[in-house]
Amino acid sequence: MAESSWINEFPAMDRGTLRDIRKALDESYRSFSREYGDTIESFFDPLLSFLVWFEKLLLATPWWLVVIIVTVLAFLAGRSWKLCLGVVVSFLAIGYFGMWEDTMRTLSIITVCTLLAIGIGIPIGILMARSNRAQNIITPLLDVMQTMPAFVYLIPVVMLLGIGKIPGLIAVIIYAIPPVIRLTNLGIRLVDKEVLEAATAYGANKTQRLIGVQLPLAMPTIMAGVNQTIMMALSMVVIASMIGVKGLGQPVLKSITNQYFALGLLNGLAIVALAIIFDRISQAYAKRTQEHLGGHS
Template sequence: MSDTSWLTEFPEMGRSELRAIRKTLDGAYRDFSREYGDLIESLFDPLLTFLVWFEKLLINTPWFIVLGVCTALVYLASRSWKLSLGCLVSLLLIGYFGMWENTMRTLSIITVCTLLAILLGIPIGIAMARSDRVQATVTPLLDVMQTMPAFVYLIPVVMLLGIGKIPGLIAVIIYAIPPVIRLTNLGIRLVDKEVLEAATAFGASRRQRLFGVQLPLAMPTIMAGINQTIMMALSMVVIASMIGVKGLGQPVLKSITNQYFTLGLLNGFAIVALAILFDRASQAYAKRTQAHLGDMKHG
């Protein structure tokens, strides 16, 4: 009879090796966070200062001014009186139900996260569109960012930077940035080759082709990416509240732990109202951009 004892020994050996590897990696990351955590945190100080200033600005500005500015911005983006009226009524109801301050906190971090995602995402998307090698390198990273549960990448961020606004902001950006990168890349790659050849024939440089032809024609697709980034950032509000980000997410989290049905429902509706306003305004702006480009082509 053959000796099969190695079949039982092998899994045990595998487990012990895995434990050793895990301990080594955990120790290395712990040492790294202790050694460089403060230095890395100090690099984010200007961003934290801006975030705190912007939050205080929204909270301390009289409500009717914020209401007027938000309604005006929605109208400028959408050119729709119905959507502007919806924005006005939604914000009035949010104030009436005592959720104004938390809504302003959420609005501040979502605005900053979206702006940072756009500033980082569009250049990466352009680089991917220009180089197949960059696309082959970045695409797997985007796949990991989109498929990995948010709680998993909260762990290294919190270990490195602790609890607070900046870890929450980083977590939201990691979760929300892939759509704007992917759709910027896609939009530029879908630009008609004949249009680019015509621009080259007229003596346009690579830079002129990018800013004068590719980006304007890709703008509707890029706007769709920005729209998705905003939606994903808003969906992270509750998870970000678990690591100290104040806003509409914290009352929802409190309602889950203490079974406060009405509190969770009202704050959930406030998040939904913000999501709908952002979604409709950005979609309307994208459609207007597309229509304007169509008029230019036919003209």
């Protein structure tokens, strides 16, 4: 009873005031969307064109050529015939069960999202590693990006850009980019100070130390971040399908609304297969990088 009375006496914001604040925020964002929405959308037009082109390229490429390319990449990354066999079997199973086109659409957006996340995330991670002030500013933002439910930041993105590939891509990047930023920062900070002092003694400047010493030594940690970014991007496939992103997520969403167990299971397993393939390839590459560095230490 005492606890209940304490809660009742706690000062709460007036309902009218709260309603006015919400209304003001909604109106402000709607005004911003109406005024700058077209400009922001036109900014992303080149990226949309590239996404559409890349998706059409994957869909038009013969299935056997796609399998060969991914298998070769897997072999170059891991030098493992078991990994290559797993890639071939997985893609043949995906094709056999009629999920090839959806898989290629998912592969196209995940590839572009991952490349953008790496291209944006690694420089930010480097900035955090070189500046404690930048780290103190960026870390809370990463915390918010990782803990906020994806549906929450889908709302402003969809209000601003509508439904389609670009809002889905932005949502996936926001959700998936924190690991590569955090682990790039961590990897560079963990580089032995004595190694850096030795490089400085040989006359290396900051840029030379970064490119020649810090990034190579931090590469296994950075690759772990890339691996996590890929996994998180794939985990957003179903949510992104809710705002018009075609791929394996849409049949899963359809199976939820219509209770199609087999459809949801097969497409879910296809997403799992892609996740395992990317996971094994990135892990194999990170392991080979670590062995290479160990051999030269």
